[in-house]
Amino acid sequence: MDFRNLFDFLEQLQQNNNKEWMDTHRKWYRSLRAEFILWLDDLDATLAQLHDDYYPTPGKRGINRINNNLMFHPHKPVYKDHFGAGLDKAPNSADFYVEIGLKQCLLAGGFWRPEAKTLRSIREGIDYNGEELQAILDKSSFKTTFGGLYEDEKLTQAPKGFSNDHPHIELLRNKTFGVEHLLDRDEVFQDDFKEKIIKVYLEMLPFRRYLNHAASV
Known part of the structure; x- marks a missing residue:
């Protein structure tokens, strides 16, 4: 290319x-x-x-x-101002997104402001087993690659059906569950660009699997 x-x-x-x-x-x-x-x-x-x-x-x-x-x-x-595509794109799931553009080049995945039913399922998954998601987010290599969850609008209070003293309230208040890895344009031109994509994909995979399982229940 x-x-x-x-x-x-x-x-x-x-x-x-x-x-x-x-x-x-x-x-x-x-x-x-x-x-x-x-x-x-x-x-x-x-x-x-x-x-x-x-x-x-x-x-x-x-x-x-x-x-x-x-x-x-x-x-x-x-x-x-960009070319973008979603891969590993099963219906109603968190795909792996690739964007090559002028303002930014990035690799991302997750759910960006999903519909109410999907969002509710993700929150119920966190209620049932938020420790697993938190462990994924706290992993050193994950933090290095993505920093943390994508910063988006959050609820000011607990979502309906959950209490404000829930142990995972900070996760539950999210409306978006996604991550992104920004790329320098020069990285796109390098011979090992594909290998970098694979590395980011594999680092993101447990996160996407967690969300897809929660969303499918």
Whole structure:
């Protein structure tokens, strides 16, 4: 994958964020998209060899649209400033997200503001066995890789059905259960980029498994 070409395209796109420019350069975009999908296919095949319950996700299915949803976000630009995709993407589960963009490059996973039913299931899982999740979060290598849970809006009080003196109240108050690992752009250009992705994926795996089990109960 020629990531330098991808960044060049994104930089020009953000300077000309309109349909007219995209229509003129659509051949360039389609070529990059096809190359990114092939890169995702290779990464997907590699990750699938790491554990038996991996959910195969071909690049064409995992890749996100480059168009912003202007119906719900009318003030956003027409096109995104990144290429993104979700892998290991089973239905109603926490996938493994890859984003290569101008503002940030990152690897992430978890549930970002899940629907009420899923959020309730995760909280019930924490109520039943929050010690396991806390142990994952407290692991030294996990902290080094992700820092901690993604900082997002939290409840000011205990969620309905839980008490404020619950031993895992700080976890229960979260609306988002996700982590992210930021990448320098230079890391994307390195020969060992794929190996770094694998390392982050494996570090995140127990966290995602915990959430997926809780969400499925």
